[in-house]
Amino acid sequence: MPSMPETRRAVVIEDDPDIRGLLVRVLVKQGFLVTEAAAGLPGVELVRSERPDLVTLDLNLPDIDGLEVCKRLREFSDAFIVMLTARADELDKLTGLDNGADDYISKPFSPRELQSRINALFRRRRQSPAVDTAARSELERATEVQQSLLPNEDVRVEGYDLAGAFRPSRSVGGDFYDWYRTPDGLHLTFADAMGKGMGAALIAATVRAVMRSMGHRRDLDGAFASASKAIATDLDSSNSFVTLFHARLDAASGNVSYVDAGHGLALHVTADGGVHRLPSGGPPVGAWAGTTWPQSTLDLAPGDALVVVSDGVLDVFDSVEAFTAAVLAAVHGQESAQAASNAILALAPAESAEDDVTVVVVRRLPETAAA
Amino acid sequence: MEFSHEVKDSYAEVRADGRLNMVSAPKLREYVTDVIAGGSSRIVVNLEKTGFMDSSGLGALIGCLKAARQAGGDLRIASVQPQVKMVLELTSMDRVLTSYASPEEAFSND
Numbered sequence: 001m002p003s004m005p006e007t008r009r010a011v012v013i014e015d016d017p018d019i020r021g022l023l024v025r026v027l028v029k030q031g032f033l034v035t036e037a038a039a040g041l042p043g044v045e046l047v048r049s050e051r052p053d054l055v056t057l058d059l060n061l062p063d064i065d066g067l068e069v070c071k072r073l074r075e076f077s078d079a080f081i082v083m084l085t086a087r088a089d090e091l092d093k094l095t096g097l098d099n100g101a102d103d104y105i106s107k108p109f110s111p112r113e114l115q116s117r118i119n120a121l122f123r124r125r126r127q128s129p130a131v132d133t134a135a136r137s138e139l140e141r142a143t144e145v146q147q148s149l150l151p152n153e154d155v156r157v158e159g160y161d162l163a164g165a166f167r168p169s170r171s172v173g174g175d176f177y178d179w180y181r182t183p184d185g186l187h188l189t190f191a192d193a194m195g196k197g198m199g200a201a202l203i204a205a206t207v208r209a210v211m212r213s214m215g216h217r218r219d220l221d222g223a224f225a226s227a228s229k230a231i232a233t234d235l236d237s238s239n240s241f242v243t244l245f246h247a248r249l250d251a252a253s254g255n256v257s258y259v260d261a262g263h264g265l266a267l268h269v270t271a272d273g274g275v276h277r278l279p280s281g282g283p284p285v286g287a288w289a290g291t292t293w294p295q296s297t298l299d300l301a302p303g304d305a306l307v308v309v310s311d312g313v314l315d316v317f318d319s320v321e322a323f324t325a326a327v328l329a330a331v332h333g334q335e336s337a338q339a340a341s342n343a344i345l346a347l348a349p350a351e352s353a354e355d356d357v358t359v360v361v362v363r364r365l366p367e368t369a370a371a
Numbered sequence: 372m373e374f375s376h377e378v379k380d381s382y383a384e385v386r387a388d389g390r391l392n393m394v395s396a397p398k399l400r401e402y403v404t405d406v407i408a409g410g411s412s413r414i415v416v417n418l419e420k421t422g423f424m425d426s427s428g429l430g431a432l433i434g435c436l437k438a439a440r441q442a443g444g445d446l447r448i449a450s451v452q453p454q455v456k457m458v459l460e461l462t463s464m465d466r467v468l469t470s471y472a473s474p475e476e477a478f479s480n481d
Contacts (some may be wrong), residue, residue, distance in 0.1 A: 021474060028473050164377070192426070194426040194427055195427050195430070195431045196393055239430065239432060239434055240373065241426075241430060241433070243462060245377075246386075262461070262462035262463055263460035263461075263462075264460075264462060264463070265461065279463075280461060280462060280463045281463070282466075283462060283463045283464050283466065283467060284462055284464075287429075287430075287433055287462075287464065287467070288464075288467050311461075312427075314461075318453070318454075319453070319457065320457055320460075320461065355425075361463075363480065
């Protein structure tokens with residue numbers, strides 16, 4: 001934790017350049033580091049990247065209205081939001097609603113009024129700093145746990161091109177992927193624990209540890225059965241579950257054996273532009289007692305890829321079919337696994353994704369390149 | 372999300388209208404537990420107006436199913452909408468949570 005007080009940041013979302021300029025001046029004078037946006041959508045993005053302490057928000061914006069902006073901001077930001085409106089009658093209506101804003105000011109406003117309102121807001125926060133800090137630091141800790149689960153070294157398998165990407169959501173979901181080299185090729189685990197926050201992150205950590213501990217067992221069925229039993233025992237008390245895809249690649253032959261417990265979003269993309277979704281073999285681990293999961297196999301021919309995607313990408317589409325087609329279009333013809341993975345991430349734009357987004361691409365190089 | 376229920380001859384119908392997510396999931400669990408505690412262990416959850424369900428929502432349905440079975444009854448779902456159906460199929464939970472076209476059909480054969 002830094003001992004120095006941090007600079008307070010503010011974002012001004014206002015389409016009128018004169019008023020915007022005035023707001024910026026007032027806030028800079030109060031010691032804020034200020035950035036500005038002239039419309040709603042860029043404003044939301046700015047708040048996401050700047051993580052300000054304060055947002056001033058005009059109600060009437062050219063793209064989406066201020067109430068909608070406020071709603072979107074509240075999905076990931078706990079900044080103070082002060083709404084500005086030109087109409088006094090709107091003000092009465094607004095103050096009666098719980099729409100996520102902390103204060104309302106009607107235009108025209110005096111700089112002094114704005115200053116005193118903002119000071120009042122920040123005084124209020126100082127009265128309950130303990131709760132605020134506790135909630136914030138739990139989220140930060142959950143983020144750290146989640147980040148620590150991701151592979152931190154480069155994994156290389158001869159004849160293959162690998163890429164993995166992970167974009168956390170503000171609320172910290174339970175996604176992670178893990179992979180490591182084996183004498184024969186590669187083990188890959190891709191999981192999503194139910195829920196969000198520290199609970200989900202801790203379950204993910206358990207799953208990763210258990211799956212790694214079973215890595216030395218050569219029979220996949222036996223290893224998965226033991227692992228799922230250990231995980232389910234842990235999950236039982238928390239009424240939670242985890243979707244889990246685990247695959248083992250034999251690099252020389254391209255043979256992949258895998259078990260899918262409730263994930264259902266792994267795709268076999270073939271060199272000629274075909275795609276086959278691998279249906280899950282049973283419910284998520286911990287969801288239902290007495291479940292067993294069959295092992296399946298597929299063969300990666302030169303130029304083929306195994307693509308595993310989290311449900312954060314699926315959420316953007318209306319159907320699994322539309323999702324599958326979009327992932328295929330994003331992957332097909334890409335130069336590298338990294339380019340393919342980036343293209344899939346782009347399917348779920350950061351501004352609309354409410355969940356973590358995780359992607360893994362295991363591509364077998366075409367024979368000419370592999371030689 | 373809005374909850375309501377109606378006790379019929381051989382089952383209790385629970386409606387869960389809205390988005391079944393991390394916020395509403397614990398409430399559904401609590402609501403259904405109350406209905407079961409009130410003496411109805413045969414539950415039909417009518418999902419006609421449940422447009423969205425995430426993993427927490429699925430967790431709540433599973434929890435409610437366990438509770439109903441524990442009480443000697445069962446829990447079935449009816450009028451499932453496309454997004455919810457998609458989640459159930461992807462996760463293979465459609466093998467555990469039996470779904471019916473309408474609430475009336477859910478317990479009509481037993």
